[in-house]
Amino acid sequence: MAAGDVAITGDAVLRDSGLRILTGTVVLDGGNPTPVTLTSYVGSLLFGMVSMDGSVAPGADPNYVTSNVAAAVLNVYAWKVTTGGAAGNPTLIASTDNTRIVDWFAIGTIARQK
Secondary structure (H helix, E strand, O other): OOOOOEEEEEEEEEOOOOEEEEEEEEEOOOOOOEEEEOOOOEEEEEEEEEEEOOOOOOOOOOOEEEEEEEOOEEEEEEEEEEOOOHHHOOEEEEOOOOOOEEEEEEEEEEOOOO
16 A cells, blocks of 8 residues: 555445444555545545554654544544653654554445435
């Protein structure tokens, strides 16, 4: 997978509820945020969650990921540690990593058929 690539690994439509559950992976694109665009699958996202993939401790870049939902896009934000702040306390700043794989989970409303 290349930077910014999105893979969908799970797709479940809950017809009686009008919801769709999607899971997958995305490779960070270095732009912070890395978008996971799901407009072909959902009308709008209601919820999203992300975590770094892997079985070893993360390094300093990135060392944390967060997410934010905007319409039908799950935005993935990656953070790295830098020194600074009051009394030399570590501070998180935007990561530019473009190789880390991030797992994601999203719930949205079923897109209307055209």
